[in-house]
């Protein structure tokens with residue numbers, strides 16, 4: 001009997017939450033239900049998701065930033081179908097696969113020439129683990145410096161570089177690391193002084209805060225790292241592949257890191273993938289002899305599906321001018337949202353680059369709203385943002401996320417293919433949701449109070 005995917009999807013339709021409650025992550029399933037995000041989507045296309053009633057939802061989340069070219073891009077889908085039809089051999093392992101060689105060549109053409117070796121991974125965190133190991137091997141040192149509020153993944157090495165204590169809780173002792181304030185060059189200089197630091201890792205745009213690293217900070221960090229024998233590791237897992245308005249956000253500062261970590265959007269969202277680009281001398285230190293030629297490797301790292309999807313995705317990014325489009329769309333989005341900063345007392349700032357945009361909220365001035373704000377914030381700093389994200393989806397068909405736990409920030413990372421109409425619609429809807437925040441008592445505060453009660457009962 002042949003396998004029938006459509007039949008399977010049809011037969012099991014609507015069982016999503018039940019299956020996850022039983023077999024995968026009951027707490028996550030509970031959260032989805034609580035905030036009304038337990039919508040089983042049936043179709044994805046470009047910047048849109050469609051539910052069982054064919055209701056269109058605009059996706060400002062992009063699967064945590066993997067769909068820069070939009071969901072189910074036909075060119076990448078076709079490339080993958082061709083691969084399956086070709087019967088091209090995969091994972092021979094004791095061979096030098098052609099397709100990973102081709103993708104490596106294409107990636108190198110996008111970055112400064114000093115970054116001339118490519119290591120493929122299956123995820124962002126695996127790329128960060130690679131960077132940690134390369135930095136340790138190349139310098140003979142162990143400590144890694146990172147920034148506060150940083151996020152570099154959740155495996156134990158990258159967790160050691162997490163800028164929030166909450167993620168680390170209960171996971172025991174981690175790697176030798178030190179945190180410095182984001183954009184604080186003096187703190188970096190002090191931390192590097194004793195020359196025991198293997199690497200300094202930084203996101204050009206922080207995923208959890210959507211704060212942009214100052215160009216001068218990155219430029220001086222490059223100099224300081226060079227002076228102190230520390231590797232500069234730039235983590236573009238989220239900001240890479242045109243999201244910032246450039247192919248890589250580090251281009252704004254015109255820097256050349258020692259290690260560049262990329263992942264997420266490289267395969268158009270189809271196949272887990274990551275690519276770490278680094279300098280020749282670092283590669284030579286790690287893979288220092290024939291004996292050590294696979295001292296760092298991963299079984300699926302160079303798998304054909306990821307490589308083909310990567311090659312096709314790079315073509316789409318360039319053919320559709322998605323860097324330029326992200327920059328223009330980002331400007332339109334931020335300019336629309338900035339008008340709301342003036343209009344609403346609880347909107348503090350709109351920031352970002354390209355289509356990586358953050359909206360930060362602040363304690364309002366009026367007595368009534370201040371009281372409501374304080375009530376919600378006594379329980380959890382992320383609940384106010386969550387109370388906004390909920391009606392954006394339920395009332396307006398817009399999928400967004402709070403940037404992080406305990407952050408009063410909503411992050412927007414839509415596909416870069418978003419239209420001007422989508423952007424204007426978002427600003428209009430966001431305006432409406434904020435307008436209802438001005439009313440206390442009112443619907444937004446009711447949602448916030450409901451979330452507060454649930455959070456309290458869970459304690």
Ligand SMILES: Cc1ncc(COP(=O)(O)O)c(C=O)c1O
Nearest residue numbers: 123124125151152153207237238
């Ligand atoms: C900047 C950054 N680095 C690393 C990671 C980890 O990537 P992954 O989830 O693919 O392991 C993320 C994920 O969000 C990220 O944003």
